[in-house]
Amino acid sequence: MSAGFLTVVEAGSAQITDLGRSRGPRYGVPVGGALDQRSARIANILAGNDDRAPLLEIMALDAEFIADSDILIALAGTAATLRVGGIERPNEQPVSVRAGETIEVRQITGGLRAYLAVAGSFDVPRLLGSCAPDSVLGFGGRLLAGQRIPLTRATPPILNTNFGAELYRLNVPARPDTTTVEATDGPDIADFADTARRLYEEPYVVSPTSNHIGLRMTGILPERRVQGEVLSRGVPVGAVEVPPGNELLVLHRGRGVTAGYPVLAVVTTTALDVLAQARPGQTLRFRRVSEAQATERARAERAALDALRLRVRSVFTALDALPTSSGRTLS
Template sequence: MGAAELAVGLKVREAGWLATFQDLGREHSEFMGVPCGGAADQHSAAVANILVGNRRTATCIEIMGGRFTFTPAAPILMALTGAPADVTVDGQAVSMWEPVCVPGGSRVMIANARGGMRNYLALSGSLVTGRFMGSAAPEARMGFPQQITAGQDLELGTRYRGFEHPYLSQPLFRLPVPVPAFSPGTWSIDIVEGPETEAAPGIRELLSSRAYTVTAKSNHVGLRLDGPVIHPEGLGEIVSHGVPIGAFEIPHGDELIILGRYRTLTAGYPIVAFATKASLPLLGQARPGQKMTFRWVSQDDAVERHREEQRQLQVLEDRVRNLFLAVDLPHAAASHAPEQTAA
């Protein structure tokens, strides 16, 4: 990887309904009262960066709805993940969930997302942007919106210099990419029990037998769902306590709230379940109108599924690294070692 980093300008022509700089969120910020934030669909954001040889935590772009178009001044390597969408480079369709070689001066268009809420665009190298508490993720409430607007010039520092395949305009890499299903019908979400599950007799059966619908009041703070609920009884006033991402709260009204990554960190509503860590990326893609059912699983099963998904990401990461080093594409972790575990 002898190539020096080059500053490449990207002209954003259309910015979709909402596009922001994004990453996997803040670490060690919640003890200070700042939610971790970051990509609602952590899986898609991580895979996008892995596919272009970046670290998983690199800054990417989160796109919600509409058309996002841009033109890079020089060749770039990109990957788009998240909800199924149409992606073209100079009018020619290219694949999602794959590294895509984009010639300088060409027009990239991402449009017509369906079946999910968010797309993640990763570019080989580092996007120039501000950071708050070590992260490029938006924290709009505190004055860090990170929004990308039409006409904006972005800057990418990249060591990518274009890539020639002997026979094909787009190389076929055949990578083992774990692509989520984004199935058109009802989604199934795994849950584990919460501290107030027992205090709401019948909620267990209700949650596992009925379908719930995401309403338009949902946002990055939480998903609000329409569907039958049972209010826990005899609890008295619950003192404000910390709440994790994925908590199923039943507020005073008849609705269900599933907390997202920008939740208010403390709350006093009863919690009747928690989404498993492995099901959070899918929840991060739920649009208003999406129907979902819930499936109770044990803590052990929840951890096992998360372990399996992390293993798949690790396999992909290793394959991309070996491939990129073999064909002389830039890779952020040329000297990447597995995370050290504390002795």
């Protein structure tokens, strides 16, 4: 039974997604999901949800929503202005919303994507265990103005009634460098001989033809020095390919599971989040790291998110223990 609805007032370029369908590739289906996985996880953690819970991915354009019940939200990702009931509220913090108040996400700057999570998440259809859109399969898609998204629960306001502010301030791990893309050497790096070093020496500019399937970049490209075709084979998310033409291609989460271009490098999981926020015209540089370094960075990032999760749980547990008059408040 629905606990109410979140109604789309202004859709922009928003969609419902999650961390993707991990079961998809075994069936030839792209993993898909939130392109900036780190920010999606942070938004859900701050809202008290499981990391894989459905949430809203808001790309580039303004969006506005209204809930018909009290809810708790959190916005993470690139810089954006969050307003609730016309009042600006903080990003990367849990924020209470009363029934009937508008939620506005505007002025998305710096990067491309912001993620809006609601405590309890949404009751939405899933395919292979995920609600992530897939245009090839015709599943999901952009939200439309007037669309109503079922909520799974209401959350009474968590406010200090004397000051009208939240009772907490959570420290969120700082974002990584947004201009540097870390990558490990790929299986076909030897095919490029001494020109392979160009990947790590030259700047590359993000092309406007980039999308969720892959980022295309222009610059001085490495050149394949061997002849012959590359047989189609499985390729990972993050593969850096040099197809015929004048662009470098970095495959992202919407990529097909097989391809037939040489793989020069593979970007790290942290770098995928950087690429998710890269705007057309932005200049990026690649930096070589070893597999051991990439693994160490991924573990450190996961540990930081685990620590944030513990802090959020501690805050929510403490607030649940407070005496209440109207919702969870302290007067």
